[in-house]
Amino acid sequence: MARVAIVGGGIAGLSAAYELTQRKIPFILYEASTRLGGIIETTREEGFVMECGPDGWVSEKPWARELCIELGLEEDLIPSNDTERVTYVLRDGTLHAIPSGMRMMVPTDLEALRESKLFSPSAIAAYEQEPQRAQELKDYAESHMAEDESVASFVRRHFGEEVTRTIAAPLLAGVFGGDVERLSAQSVMPQFLAMERTHGSLILGLRERSRPDAKAIFTTLRSGLGTLIDAMTSALPEESIRLQSCVDKIEREGDFWKICAGDASETFDAIFLATPVHRTRSLLASVDAEAAQLLAIGASSAVIVGFGFNAEQAKSFSVPQGFGFLVPPGEEGSDLLAATFSDQKYAGRVPEDGRALRAFFGGNAGERLQGESDGWLIALAKKQLGDVLGCELPDAALTIVRRWPLSLPQYEVGHADRMRRLNERLNVLPGLTLLGNAYRGVGLPDLIRDGREAARQIS
Incomplete structure (x- = not known):
């Protein structure tokens, strides 16, 4: 029976370990830190449920939900409060609501768009004209089907420059932490490219897909995503987990793989590298230089600062109805990329009458702020959140600070072709x-799917 090494205990590596356990395939999971789960971590204190990394997943992707049910967590699954779902964009220091019926930067309700103060009359006119250009856009898509392009180029073609800067840039930066001028449309928004090829107009394509009984946009666990990590970890054999075990080198020896961690080494039939991409590249350099070069993928860093305010503290400020706000690149006076009003996005995040806010710094600011102290980051987050909300935030009952360096790989133009060439190299490295x-x-569902599928392939 195959013996497998898993290097990296984030959600992808952990999902592979869980599936191998179910299939009774022996493995060793090496994790350099003191805990499993990677950037998924939940702090529970004084009635607060505070996420230190991602706070949920996109509901339409089924793999995270399926795993939760399999682990007996079905009763803990909760949807986002979509009756409260308003997201704002900070523009010239003022919060403007994204019009209802928007799917990312594509509207389904043009009337709501016309009433919005987020866009200028010329941007609204560009939206109104897009369905009339359906055949032109479809013809372009068909004649350029084999080409990749940037997200910015794709959005500009449909809706113009203002929409690209005002809404597409902060939305995509919030997910990928990247620059829309460099992010690959083919890899980042394949569903919209498919709509363009079929309908030409994204507005017409989205209207056809929309259903009145659609699921909530996001899903999470009532007790926090850390519960998923705990449940998966509990299902693994203790003797298979090695925490604080940093893999320094991997080698190919005949038909086997050799893992070197500290002074010890072991051989395996197969190896799953579930490490951050810069670490994977370093480990592969001595095995296959060409594969390692294909992993020269940029990644951005993030800083998250979360605040939990009890009922008394929450009396001193107010928050608009909604899930939070996005900040377009270049907004003067703000290092923020986004902020979440956590207690309004999901139920059960705070004690009665409490509030929970999370500040997210990414892109250039995320990198620049990595070395700052917790106290400095807390002060910065309080000041910039307070500026947006028009108040001075009090000291919080609970505060968390997390730095996630190089945690968001950039799917730049040409990413799909790079992955194709990488797979060709991996085909000559069996196991x-x-x-x-x-x-x-x-996203979490994607990583869970990939980890479990890799384990199934081994079996």
């Missing part, structure tokens, strides 16, 4: 699988 958010998707 080696790469897992993580640098390859086939960044």
Whole structure:
């Protein structure tokens, strides 16, 4: 029976370990830190449920929900409060609501768009004209089907420059932490490219797909995503987990893989590298230089600062109805990329009458702020959140600070072709699988799907 090494205990590596356990395939999971779960971590204190990394997943992707049900967590699944779902964009220091009926930067309700103060009359006119250009856009898509392009180029073609800067840039930066001028449309928004090829107009394509009984946009666990990590970890054999075990080198020895961690080494039939992409590249350099070069993928860093305010503290400020706000690149006076009004996005995040806010710094600011102290980051987040909300935030009952360096790989133009060439190299390295958010998707469901599928392939 195959013996497998898993290097990296984030959600992808952990999902692979869980599936191997179900199939009774022996493995060793190496994790350099003191805990499993990677950037998924939940702090529970004084009635607050505070996420230190992602706070949920996109509901339409089924793999995270399926795993939760399998683990007996079905009763803990909760949807986002979509009756409260308003997201704002900070523009010239003022919050403007994204019009209802928007799917990312594509509207389904033009009347709501016309009433919005987020867009100028010329941007609204560009939206109104897009369905009339359906055949032109479809013809373009068909004649350029084999080409990749930037997200910015794709959005400009449909809706113009203002829409690209005002809404597409902060939305995509919030997910990928990247620059829309460099992000690959083919890899980041394949569903919209498919709509363009079929309908030409994204507005017409989205209207056809819309259903009145659609699921909530997001799903999470009532007790926090850390519960998923705990449940998966509990299902693994203790002797298979090695925490604080940093893999320094991997080698190919005949038909086997050799893992070197500290002073010890072991051989395996197969190896799953579920490390951050820069670490994977370093480990592969001595095995296959060409594969390692194809992993020269940029990644951005993030800083999250979360505040939990009890009932007394929450009396001193107010928050508009909604899930939070986005900040377009270049907004003067703000280092924020986004903020979440956590207690309004999901139920059960705070004690009675409490509030929970999370500040997210990414892109250039996320990188620049990595070395700052917790106290400095807390002060910065309080000041910039307070500026947006028009108040001075009080000291919070609970505060968390997390730095996630190089945690968001950039799917730049040409990413799909790069992955194709990487797979060709991996085909000559039998037993080696790469897992993580640098390859086939960044969301929790994508990583769970990939980890479990890799384990099934081994079996």
